[in-house]
Amino acid sequence: MNLYNVDVHLNTNITEDSPELGAADAIIIATGAVPITPKIKGIENAVDVVSAHIHPEKLKGDKIVYCGGGLSACDSALEAAMNGKKVAIIEMLDEVAINEHFINKASLIPMLQKHNVEILTGHKVLEIMENGVKAEKKDGTQVFIEADTVVSAFGMTPNDELAKAIDAKYHLKTRVIGDCNKVGKVGGAIREGFYAAISLD
Numbered sequence: 255m256n257l258y259n260v261d262v263h264l265n266t267n268i269t270e271d272s273p274e275l276g277a278a279d280a281i282i283i284a285t286g287a288v289p290i291t292p293k294i295k296g297i298e299n300a301v302d303v304v305s306a307h308i309h310p311e312k313l314k315g316d317k318i319v320y321c322g323g324g325l326s327a328c329d330s331a332l333e334a335a336m337n338g339k340k341v342a343i344i345e346m347l348d349e350v351a352i353n354e355h356f357i358n359k360a361s362l363i364p365m366l367q368k369h370n371v372e373i374l375t376g377h378k379v380l381e382i383m384e385n386g387v388k389a390e391k392k393d394g395t396q397v398f399i400e401a402d403t404v405v406s407a408f409g410m411t412p413n414d415e416l417a418k419a420i421d422a423k424y425h426l427k428t429r430v431i432g433d434c435n436k437v438g439k440v441g442g443a444i445r446e447g448f449y450a451a452i453s454l455d
């Protein structure tokens with residue numbers, strides 16, 4: 255950043271009324287994504303997967319249960335298991351990380367198995383309690399999975415409220431990129447950033 259004189263302002267919250275936006279020739283918005291919080295009873299008892307990733311100290315106790323088995327859950331669950339936690343993943347579909355490329359899964363799944371991550375597929379989360387999760391199996395029977403910490407990992411959604419407000423005000427010079435545009439991965443966000451930058455006059 256220093257090499258190319260990029261002026262970085264940390265700890266600075268931008269709003270649609272920030273004067274910098276009015277003065278700018280072009281605005282590229284990359285405010286990322288936020289965790290999806292479905293209306294499941296007791297969801298307030300869970301730590302969201304992003305917080306779990308950034309603040310591992312929030313994973314209190316020994317037994318950690320992840321609700322949702324997408325890539326971010328698998329990634330965070332593996333990390334927790336490698337740090338000595340006893341980990342389980344609850345996923346309502348028949349597979350975890352179902353949308354991932356098979357090459358990634360070919361290394362991820364054996365790693366989860368090696369670190370004894372319990373994978374409960376075909377289980378739908380019904381309720382999150384302080385001491386565990388109530389889930390329903392495909393045959394309709396209900397089970398209780400004990401946990402010291404429950405992590406909610408029900409996917410991500412674009413953090414685009416601010417982007418919409420800025421776009422409404424400065425439509426002709428605004429571009430939205432990365433997860434704020436469409437939730438994806440690092441490679442896609444970087445690619446969109448690159449194309450946005452080279453398209454500037």
Ligand SMILES: Cc1cc2nc3c(=O)[nH]c(=O)nc-3n(C[C@H](O)[C@H](O)[C@H](O)COP(=O)(O)OP(=O)(O)OC[C@H]3O[C@@H](n4cnc5c(N)ncnc54)[C@H](O)[C@@H]3O)c2cc1C
Nearest residue numbers: 267268284285286287307326432433434438439440441443
């Ligand atoms: C737990 C987890 C694990 C993941 N693992 C992988 C992985 O292994 N490989 C992979 O390719 N992808 C992974 N991803 C996805 C990847 O993190 C995202 O695709 C990527 O970070 C998107 O980049 P971005 O720049 O669009 O947004 P982000 O990296 O989310 O950056 C957005 C930034 O905007 C800032 N911001 C938000 N609002 C404001 C505001 N009002 N004013 C100023 N700043 C603001 C935020 O603080 C943040 O720093 C993972 C995601 C999660 C949640």
